[in-house]
Amino acid sequence: MTFTIDVAFIIKAIIILLIFGITLLVAMYSTYGERKVAAFMQDRIGPNRAGPFGLLQPLADAVKMFFKEDFIPAQSSKWLFILGPCLSMLTALMTSAVIPFGDSIKYEAAPGKVWDVPVQAIDVNIGILYVFGVVSLGVYGIMVGGWASNNKFSLLGAIRAASQNISYEISMGLAIIAILMMTGSLSIRHIVEQQHGGNWNIFYQPLGFIIFITCAFAECNRTPFDLPECETELIGGYHTEYSSMKLGFYLFAEYINMFVSSAMISSLYFGGYNYPGMDWVQAQLIGSLGEIAGHNVATLIGFLVFFGKSLFFVFFYMWVRWTLPRFRYDQLMNLGWKGLIPLAIVNIVLTGGAILFLKPLVMSFLK
Amino acid sequence: MQLTNRSKQVSNKQMTFAERIYLPAIATGLGITIKHFFQKKVTIQYPEVKKNLGPVFRGRHVLKRDDQGRERCTACGLCAVACPAEAISMVAAERQKGEENLYREEKYAAVYEINMLRCIFCGLCEEACPKQAIYLRHDEFVPVFTERDQVIWGKDLLAENMNNRYLRKAWTKEEAREQDIKGIDAKPRTQL
Numbered sequence: 036m037t038f039t040i041d042v043a044f045i046i047k048a049i050i051i052l053l054i055f056g057i058t059l060l061v062a063m064y065s066t067y068g069e070r071k072v073a074a075f076m077q078d079r080i081g082p083n084r085a086g087p088f089g090l091l092q093p094l095a096d097a098v099k100m101f102f103k104e105d106f107i108p109a110q111s112s113k114w115l116f117i118l119g120p121c122l123s124m125l126t127a128l129m130t131s132a133v134i135p136f137g138d139s140i141k142y143e144a145a146p147g148k149v150w151d152v153p154v155q156a157i158d159v160n161i162g163i164l165y166v167f168g169v170v171s172l173g174v175y176g177i178m179v180g181g182w183a184s185n186n187k188f189s190l191l192g193a194i195r196a197a198s199q200n201i202s203y204e205i206s207m208g209l210a211i212i213a214i215l216m217m218t219g220s221l222s223i224r225h226i227v228e229q230q231h232g233g234n235w236n237i238f239y240q241p242l243g244f245i246i247f248i249t250c251a252f253a254e255c256n257r258t259p260f261d262l263p264e265c266e267t268e269l270i271g272g273y274h275t276e277y278s279s280m281k282l283g284f285y286l287f288a289e290y291i292n293m294f295v296s297s298a299m300i301s302s303l304y305f306g307g308y309n310y311p312g313m314d315w316v317q318a319q320l321i322g323s324l325g326e327i328a329g330h331n332v333a334t335l336i337g338f339l340v341f342f343g344k345s346l347f348f349v350f351f352y353m354w355v356r357w358t359l360p361r362f363r364y365d366q367l368m369n370l371g372w373k374g375l376i377p378l379a380i381v382n383i384v385l386t387g388g389a390i391l392f393l394k395p396l397v398m399s400f401l402k
Numbered sequence: 403m404q405l406t407n408r409s410k411q412v413s414n415k416q417m418t419f420a421e422r423i424y425l426p427a428i429a430t431g432l433g434i435t436i437k438h439f440f441q442k443k444v445t446i447q448y449p450e451v452k453k454n455l456g457p458v459f460r461g462r463h464v465l466k467r468d469d470q471g472r473e474r475c476t477a478c479g480l481c482a483v484a485c486p487a488e489a490i491s492m493v494a495a496e497r498q499k500g501e502e503n504l505y506r507e508e509k510y511a512a513v514y515e516i517n518m519l520r521c522i523f524c525g526l527c528e529e530a531c532p533k534q535a536i537y538l539r540h541d542e543f544v545p546v547f548t549e550r551d552q553v554i555w556g557k558d559l560l561a562e563n564m565n566n567r568y569l570r571k572a573w574t575k576e577e578a579r580e581q582d583i584k585g586i587d588a589k590p591r592t593q594l
Contacts, residue, residue, distance in 0.1 A: 072439070075438070075439045076439050077438070078438055078442075078443055078445075079444070079445050080443050354435060354436065354439075357435055358428070358432050359428065359431060
């Protein structure tokens, strides 16, 4: 029996390591992707000197970052200055823990005894709350770093980041509540499972989706809401004083956040690892490969589907960045407080009404 | 008063609902950028691919020889006088007996140097030369130098190689005008 527990433990450890590694890898190649997408949208080619198609560019960037002088301003509070990027990175990496990357991996521990390990670091029943909690901690990294720099531009950037994140978290949460009302669960895995096949939430919550993605852009400090770091006004915003790998951590955290929020968008609204016709594919695979191997291959396909969706949204982030100009700060606040929050509340009311009146009606009609 | 007829009537009309919610405009914008995403790129990958710079480009210098391989330069110094950057210097010498196959006329440049850091590639030396001896090549750049002693080019680098002569369609402005040679031909060509 101890043997079987050990195998389960090892599989889980591998999954956790894989998720961790994939998150880092995706963030690393997002920097490359961003530069390529930017270049392509401006009719250029982009980085292509380091390795084939420039694929080693992230490595070259990392080497550059590590060899730069690690500068700490004389008047800064040293420990907080170091703590800032650490916090940013920590919170960015913590969020990917509750995202279900795939269905589950089956293996036969003993004859007739099949274990089922979900492809997810931890399946907590308050997954969404966890993500929200960690993401709202993320702003501390920016605030601490911006404040500790002892630089007016950094401080302005930090203040902007704080108020922006707080404002947009509200409407983001309200947009999610509509989803929670539909699914009745805070576990992300549960929400994904309810979108089995092509039954995605986007078809029920288009308004909620638009609100959520707008807020996700603001939460990740991405254009058109990149006011915390806007170069033209604040030089670099909260990371003006940072150099070397501390700056690298801030930038890296931003890309990790992008990937995680893309994964959240695809699991909350686009069915996660579900795709139309998945039952048929799974049946075919089980028919040809056997119960366990077929299930595992189907899980792998689901994982790839999920990954593709997430990468599409990462691309979408970049696409929007090179399309839209930055908002003015009052426009940002107007949109957040006067636009998105009322819309999100309307969305909740509409969803509630639909659940209360429309759903029984449709159900009775179907009967 | 109207100075130009480029002025436009500004419209302050109320924005429509579609304009106010901003989303259709975003969609249009995304459409434009994705169109560019798949468009042909304008970048020319410079060291590997070189753009054809056309017949009148002024690149690296060459000291021409005549058909029998004799140097045309007589060290008159007009190019050095014409040079606005004072990049050219030379030492003249008299042709000795038995050197008739080397130098076209009785006087020649024993030393002819161009400082490539000073040269601004204006082509005035080419225009000043009465013997059609110095030209700026239209097909080659001055290569990048990394050492100080590579900066000043002597005759060893400048004199024309008879096995690989420098040829072009028109040697003077008048010839170019007669042949109606147009400026830059934008077609990139592959060349290593």
